[in-house]
Amino acid sequence: MDAGRAGADVPRTGTNKTLITVAPTGAEAAKDAVPALPVTLDELVATAKDCQGAGAAVIHVHIRDDHARPTLDLGRLTATVAALRETTDLVVQLSTGGAVTDSFDDRLAVLEAGPDACSLTCGTVNFGDEVFANPWPFIWRLYARTQELGVVPEFELFDLGHIATLHRLLDELGSPAGGRVHCDLVMGVPGGMPGDARTLMQAVAALPAGATWSATGIGRTSLPVMLAAVAAGGHLRVGLEDTVSSARGRPASGNAELVERASQLARLAERPPMTAAEARVFLGASA
Numbered sequence: 471m472d473a474g475r476a477g478a479d480v481p482r483t484g485t486n487k488t489l490i491t492v493a494p495t496g497a498e499a500a501k502d503a504v505p506a507l508p509v510t511l512d513e514l515v516a517t518a519k520d521c522q523g524a525g526a527a528v529i530h531v532h533i534r535d536d537h538a539r540p541t542l543d544l545g546r547l548t549a550t551v552a553a554l555r556e557t558t559d560l561v562v563q564l565s566t567g568g569a570v571t572d573s574f575d576d577r578l579a580v581l582e583a584g585p586d587a588c589s590l591t592c593g594t595v596n597f598g599d600e601v602f603a604n605p606w607p608f609i610w611r612l613y614a615r616t617q618e619l620g621v622v623p624e625f626e627l628f629d630l631g632h633i634a635t636l637h638r639l640l641d642e643l644g645s646p647a648g649g650r651v652h653c654d655l656v657m658g659v660p661g662g663m664p665g666d667a668r669t670l671m672q673a674v675a676a677l678p679a680g681a682t683w684s685a686t687g688i689g690r691t692s693l694p695v696m697l698a699a700v701a702a703g704g705h706l707r708v709g710l711e712d713t714v715s716s717a718r719g720r721p722a723s724g725n726a727e728l729v730e731r732a733s734q735l736a737r738l739a740e741r742p743p744m745t746a747a748e749a750r751v752f753l754g755a756s757a
């Protein structure tokens with residue numbers, strides 16, 4: 471693992487702009503509890519347009535069925551990719567994580583919906599009272615399939631051990647589709663790495679040389695992780711998948727509010743939000 475490491479002082483921004491990803495829905499929050507959650511295709515498209523207007527360049531997509539329950543139905547996923555492409559310029563990143571109850575085969579089949587990009591979690595992690603399972607053989611198959619199909623993976627890292635697995639994956643299978651290694655540090659999951667500045671810097675220091683990275687903090691860790699990521703020159707993921715409030719005790723009005731706040735911080739740091747077209751170049755996703 472040491473061979474691919476670069477020191478914490480190596481800048482990994484890759485640009486003087488900030489990539490903002492919105493994760494608008496997730497698989498965990500219930501529509502009853504979070505009315506602003508986009509669960510229908512119309513709601514998702516409206517959210518996507520608003521979030522692009524607020525500064526997002528990538529959308530991380532989970533979808534729901536007619537009862538607002540998480541689903542990996544391939545027909546719905548394919549229609550969702552098409553609708554988002556028609557109505558926005560956003561890089562469409564489908565979740566291959568799904569819900570903790572989804573099978574490996576269904577999660578692998580997500581790639582057949584033809585997205586620009588996908589999430590690819592690099593290890594198993596306790597997930598509150600559940601387990602988010604990502605054993606090595608599944609990670610290997612999923613990554614190999616992204617290479618075959620030309621889908622750009624974003625490596626989701628919930629724990630420091632996941633970074634060791636990312637090194638092993640790149641060593642064994644080589645570069646991702648698009649040629650860029652972009653990671654997302656998912657911090658503050660109960661069971662994963664804590665969402666604080668010290669842990670963020672340790673994780674960044676362990677990334678493969680040349681990798682770029684975003685960070686997101688779950689729940690109350692959202693703000694500390696966002697502030698630390700901006701300070702360290704990283705990129706941002708925000709949205710109701712990760713946090714449903716904009717301040718203690720104040721539910722977010724919607725995803726666009728969370729994206730707008732991230733955009734303001736990025737501008738304050740003089741690394742304004744990337745456009746979707748810039749994000750495609752940055753991530754190696756085709757136009």
Ligand code: KMH
Nearest residue numbers: 497565566567568570589
């Ligand atoms: N819903 C979590 C179990 C991903 O999208 O790739 C997994 C998740 C990660 O959200």
Ligand code: ZN
Nearest residue numbers: 496565567711
């Ligand atoms: Zn997700």
